[in-house]
Amino acid sequence: MDEQTRLMHSHTGVGMAGHPGLPPHMQEGNGGTDGDGRKQDIGDILQQIMTITDQSLDEAQARKHALNCHRMKPALFNVLCEIKEKTVLSIRGAQEEEPPDPQLMRLDNMLLAEGVSGPEKGGGGGSAAAAAAAAAASGAGAAAADNSTEHSDYRAKLTQIRQIYHTELEKYEQACNEFTTHVMNLLREQSRTRPISPKEIERMVNIIHRKFSSIQMQLKQSTCEAVMILRSRFLDARRKRRNFNKQATEILNEYFYSHLSNPYPSEEAKEELAKKCAITVAQVSNWFGNKRIRYKKNIGKFQEEANMYAARTAVNAANASSHGSQANSPSTPNSAGGYPSPCYQSDRRIQ
DNA sequence: TCACATGATTTAGC
């Protein structure tokens, strides 16, 4: 039996001899043989380890030093190594790399897209998505000023969210690093009295990081929710719908009813109408799209409106001819007197 | 509060 095995047996034999709960005769060496002496030594060391945390810091430091210098320390260390070897075998394989969490990836992507995480973008922290939404929502001339005010509000709130997110993230990272360093120091300290491999320290660090990343995920989730609420509050174009002013509606209707045979304004006409109505070309297109479909669905309902605009167009035309000019209008009346027309004569007409 | 009006969005076809 070699020294290590003997020690192992000694350890198992008196394994709990150093336990405070054991009878005194097991803890006191009864002298005589060399083996009994060693039993007592190991029992002493174990006893000291078991009670070390009950002592004051100075006392504990002194004890620790005494333990480290104890003549039996290398032998005990070997025994612990052997036990450790067996234990490690049973837990090996439980530390494979985990694939990245898909939910975390989604949250990261969203925060990046919204400009909350990642490098701060120009224009006060606004995101590409926000810019697109802002561009889509802008345009209604009368509401343009409101839009710019509200978008700056949006950017300010997004910046606020971004700042809170980064502050919290920094706090978590700092706490994580502090805790990791603390645990690593403890483990390194303990590695003087019990066998701890660098791999085990690394594993422990990974466990700590996983715990902290689950906390971080909650932070990311909350941030995403806040951004979604902000977006729907400020940038959902439908929420921003404002009826066009009366003048704009009249200009559009005038064009529509005077082009009833072909109510499809060209790009130039759309631009001119947009300019006149102080709205965007896209809004002009929307308006004509809606108007065509609604007119077609219910011609009867629009009859009166059509007559009114026909009369107005006729008056305008008469005035224009009396002044020898018909310019200054995107409209080219083609239905004077022939109102209302439920069908169109062009190739593209409402059936 | 409700029904209707209306501007915007989505989807599908060409």
Next chain:
DNA sequence: GCTAAATCATGTGA
């Protein structure tokens, strides 16, 4: 890319 058609969501007036 433009349009029709359907749909959504908000504005408005009784």
